[in-house]
Amino acid sequence: GALLAELNLKPVWDLVAQLQVGATGIAYAVDRAGNLVAYQDTARVLDGANVQNLDSVRAFASRAPAPNSNSLNLETGIRNDTVVSSTAALGAPDWAIMAELPWLEAYSNVLGIVISSALIILVISLLAGLVGLYLARRLTAQLVSLTQTATRITAGELNVQAKVEGPTEISGLALAFNNMTTRLRQTLAELEQRVTDRTRALETSRNELENANLDLQSNRAYLEALNETSANLMGRLNTKELLQAIVTRAATLVHTDNGYIYLQDDPDLEMMLRVGIGLYEGLVGAQAKRDVGLAGTVWANGQALVVNDYRNWPGRLGGVGRQDIQAAVGVPLRAGDKVIGVIGLAYGEPGRKFEETEIEILNRFAQLASIALENARLFEQSQAALAQSEQQALMLRRLSATSAEVSLARNFDQVMSISQQAIHEVLAPERTAVLLKTPDGAHYRVYAVQGEGGELAHGAVLPLAATLLQDALTKRRLEYAPDIIAHYNNPDAMAGVVRGFRAVINAPLVVDNVAIGALNVSSKTLNRFSAQSVDFVKQIVALASGSLQK
Numbered sequence: 001g002a003l004l005a006e007l008n009l010k011p012v013w014d015l016v017a018q019l020q021v022g023a024t025g026i027a028y029a030v031d032r033a034g035n036l037v038a039y040q041d042t043a044r045v046l047d048g049a050n051v052q053n054l055d056s057v058r059a060f061a062s063r064a065p066a067p068n069s070n071s072l073n074l075e076t077g078i079r080n081d082t083v084v085s086s087t088a089a090l091g092a093p094d095w096a097i098m099a100e101l102p103w104l105e106a107y108s109n110v111l112g113i114v115i116s117s118a119l120i121i122l123v124i125s126l127l128a129g130l131v132g133l134y135l136a137r138r139l140t141a142q143l144v145s146l147t148q149t150a151t152r153i154t155a156g157e158l159n160v161q162a163k164v165e166g167p168t169e170i171s172g173l174a175l176a177f178n179n180m181t182t183r184l185r186q187t188l189a190e191l192e193q194r195v196t197d198r199t200r201a202l203e204t205s206r207n208e209l210e211n212a213n214l215d216l217q218s219n220r221a222y223l224e225a226l227n228e229t230s231a232n233l234m235g236r237l238n239t240k241e242l243l244q245a246i247v248t249r250a251a252t253l254v255h256t257d258n259g260y261i262y263l264q265d266d267p268d269l270e271m272m273l274r275v276g277i278g279l280y281e282g283l284v285g286a287q288a289k290r291d292v293g294l295a296g297t298v299w300a301n302g303q304a305l306v307v308n309d310y311r312n313w314p315g316r317l318g319g320v321g322r323q324d325i326q327a328a329v330g331v332p333l334r335a336g337d338k339v340i341g342v343i344g345l346a347y348g349e350p351g352r353k354f355e356e357t358e359i360e361i362l363n364r365f366a367q368l369a370s371i372a373l374e375n376a377r378l379f380e381q382s383q384a385a386l387a388q389s390e391q392q393a394l395m396l397r398r399l400s401a402t403s404a405e406v407s408l409a410r411n412f413d414q415v416m417s418i419s420q421q422a423i424h425e426v427l428a429p430e431r432t433a434v435l436l437k438t439p440d441g442a443h444y445r446v447y448a449v450q451g452e453g454g455e456l457a458h459g460a461v462l463p464l465a466a467t468l469l470q471d472a473l474t475k476r477r478l479e480y481a482p483d484i485i486a487h488y489n490n491p492d493a494m495a496g497v498v499r500g501f502r503a504v505i506n507a508p509l510v511v512d513n514v515a516i517g518a519l520n521v522s523s524k525t526l527n528r529f530s531a532q533s534v535d536f537v538k539q540i541v542a543l544a545s546g547s548l549q550k
């Protein structure tokens with residue numbers, strides 16, 4: 001087997017891209033092998049570009065001692081231009097941030113000052129020469145002093161001040177020199193401050209990268225578990241098994257034994273607790289009302305809810321198991337924009353709390369679970385639709401065959417036997433029976449039974465009053481009771497006739513507009529017959545009635 005992990009470097013690329021190095025400078029990150037990790041030209045990063053040809057990168061890759069972050073080096077940069085570069089090693093990960101500034105921009109202030117100084121000196125020298133020709137003896141001492149001061153400034157002694165003395169012109173020139181050196185000192189101080197600020201920013205970036213790396217390492221186990229969980233869930237198509245797997249996997253992610261799933265099967269109904277483990281195992285079947293309790297609040301708001309002090313939470317619910325809950329969390333399951341369920345987890349141990357990282361993982365897990373649940377529902381719906389289509393095709397074939405068979409039947413027994421057999425083949429009920437009304441109109445006789453007869457023994461005569469059969473014969477239409485006991489709301493009234501049977505169809509046999517009896521179809525399962533099944537029985541009995549009419 002193999003474990004695949006994906007490291008998203010986009011935040012690192014964005015961070016490096018945001019580093020501003022002067023007006024035209026750039027920053028990029030490399031690893032110890034000299035490979036580009038982050039750079040404004042992401043194509044070079046994705047192509048695996050190696051830049052060990054650069055002096056600073058080669059020095060870092062060779063594990064040479066890292067230069068001081070304040071030192072600047074003049075070299076050929078990553079864009080093949082002459083730059084002033086600086087290196088900041090990150091440590092862990094074993095990367096380095098390289099900052100490059102074109103040398104013209106780096107030294108623009110100094111060059112401007114030097115050029116200005118040179119021009120001023122040149123002008124002063126020319127003026128001094130002209131004045132010297134005129135006032136050679138008078139001004140020699142002051143000019144020599146001023147020239148010496150200018151020379152020292154040019155040599156780098158920026159703290160030297162010219163003596164303000166002599167004629168107005170000479171003293172004014174000395175003041176100009178002093179102002180120039182003051183501005184030069186300020187400019188250099190500003191440049192040094194900018195370098196210091198950039199270095200501090202790089203240090204901050206390094207710390208942020210280290211913190212991000214720690215977060216990635218701490219989340220790695222969660223992400224691996226989430227990946228394994230998603231693969232497991234997507235392969236499940238049985239809704240009941242999937243719900244159990246969702247709760248179990250979610251509990252495993254946050255290291256607890258207590259969890260549940262509320263699910264809304266119908267938009268008009270309340271949510272029901274479908275699966276519970278641990279403290280919630282005895283609450284299966286409980287209903288959640290919108291905006292009541294933790295699950296109801298998540299349902300109403302559509303947002304995850306964390307309650308790390310459940311005992312003192314005003315919205316807590318009572319009941320068996322809930323009194324032991326210390327901390328609880330609920331995250332929504334969605335189908336499109338609608339909340340269709342809630343995954344809930346809880347800690348029973350004092351002091352345990354749900355952290356932000358766990359909530360983020362649970363939200364991602366809930367998204368995967370929602371997709372898996374929707375897939376399972378779609379699969380079950382498609383299977384049901386396929387089964388219904390196959391059932392419809394079977395009914396059509398059997399109706400066609402039954403029509404041909406009853407048209408050839410020679411007597412009542414053959415017609416009813418063919419009809420009963422057709423219903424058993426397609427619907428597989430536990431019982432069919434032919435019930436005929438007696439001449440007195442107050443009773444009915446069991447003429448033929450297929451399946452579990454029970455009290456409907458062949459030849460038995462039973463009272464007709466207060467039965468579903470009486471309704472069918474009186475109204476001359478098919479009567480269907482999905483629950484025969486609830487239909488009459490009096491189980492004792494049915495005596496032993498329907499005992500054990502729940503779903504009952506009575507379809508009248510009408511000959512010459514007279515209901516002579518009915519075909520009874522019964523099942524022991526509530527709501528056993530669909531509208532499609534009831535219609536099939538109706539058509540079979542219509543064929544039988546038509547044959548008897550002939």
